[in-house]
Amino acid sequence: MVETYGDDAYLLRPVGRVASPLTDAASAPRQGDEGAPTAWLIFDPRVEQALSDLSAGAELLVLTWLDRARRDVLAVHPRGDETRPRTGVFSTRSPHRPNPIGLHRVRVLAVDGLRVEVADLEALDGTPVLDVKPVLGAADER
């Protein structure tokens, strides 16, 4: 059992970027199902094989690096609403957190080579994409 800490660190290398009309955090929807526009994931040619089985209709989880977030924030007023009590960030979806990884559920609209068009992505234009995973169905369909 590991109970001590060092200062280990791991290096993330983006596999792509978000291309979106959203450029301003203040006006962007807080979650993808709250009015996000259509966006594109533009992948690095080096990971082409990893996306070769994506197709229109797929439900995906997209992991991003929220590069405009603060990493030194440990508690926030949820959704920026100062009438709500300050809450530890592990109980919120605030982008501000020690490792600002965004988690977005999206639907694939189209695939065009290294470009994947998706619905319901609230990430800002230029946001680095870290990973893409399928939404899991029932255990007997995996």
Added chain:
Amino acid sequence: MVETYGDDAYLLRPVGRVASPLTDAASAPRQGDEGAPTAWLIFDPRVEQALSDLSAGAELLVLTWLDRARRDVLAVHPRGDETRPRTGVFSTRSPHRPNPIGLHRVRVLAVDGLRVEVADLEALDGTPVLDVKPVLGAADER
């Protein structure tokens, strides 16, 4: 719109570790709802405030760094079953992928200071924890 690539990289610093009886990837369940044992998340004292609102019963998403995975794998036979066709990793939950971030849905059983006991976590003992997020309810309950 961003359409070119550099070699940007981002540094992850673990916020905690998994303590689990699971030590062997070959015998571990492939998903948390496929027979994973009770485990503990042991947090770094530096993030204590971030977990201050976690409590028993909470449904969480735990993000981990799958430190025993390979990063140079872009396609796999799903679930290691060689009768299934090789599939791009972005269409699978394989731990082997360019940024091996694990995504685990768990339920909090108990909180004891910096130690959080959880059900349904299939991560191996010692796995670095990157982030914890609440499972989102309906849009009008956020």
